[in-house]
Amino acid sequence: xxxxxxxxxxxxxxxxxxxxxxxxxxxxxxxxxxxxxxxxxxxxxxxxxxxxxxxxxxxxxxxxxxxxxxxxxxxxxxxxxxxxxxxxxxxxxxxxxxxxxxxxxxxxxxxxxxxxxxxxxxxxxxxxxxxxxxxxxxxxxxxxxxxxxxxxxx
Numbered sequence: 761x762x763x764x765x766x767x768x769x770x771x772x773x774x775x776x777x778x779x780x781x782x783x784x785x786x787x788x789x790x791x792x793x794x795x796x797x798x799x800x801x802x803x804x805x806x807x808x809x810x811x812x813x814x815x816x817x818x819x820x821x822x823x824x825x826x827x828x829x830x831x832x833x834x835x836x837x838x839x840x841x842x843x844x845x846x847x848x849x850x851x852x853x854x855x856x857x858x859x860x861x862x863x864x865x866x867x868x869x870x871x872x873x874x875x876x877x878x879x880x881x882x883x884x885x886x887x888x889x890x891x892x893x894x895x896x897x898x899x900x901x902x903x904x905x906x907x908x909x910x911x912x913x914x
Contacts, residue, residue, distance in 0.1 A: 767791070800872045801865060802832055804893065808857045809850065821849035834862035860891045 772791070776783035797803035809825060810818040825848040829836045837858050845855045864870040870890055875883050887893045 800875060801834065801861075804861055805832060805837075805858060807893075808854055808861065811854070817849075824848035825850060834865040837862040838866070857891065861893070864890045 772786060776786055797806060806822060809822050813821070825845065826832060828844050828848045829840060842852075842855055845858075846852070850858070861870070865872060870886055875886070878886070
């Protein structure tokens, strides 16, 4: 289930007061809707599916992917035929990443039910053991570095 993360007006006003450029952007763009998925496995799967895709393409693949499965669980992903998942629009690599994540959950390498009890650092240490999550972090880190280099005129 996807939920919209609502940002209060007082928080928006605070950001606008702190940074003129941010204020200008907020005025130009308006209120941004942020999707928040409270179920960790679903959120991680969605992150894998959305990696390096436009929102429109990823939205379509996400819907198709969910329609191919009876339910979005680790067991359902592992038992799904690769051809079915490819037909939903997933690449071979993303299918492998989803399977890696699913196996980690089923083998208790990644204990999603315990994440809420862990420190931020412990959560990070758990997640980066999973190949698909580590790759996502690498991709996002590279993107951040590219943005910083651009900002500094390099």
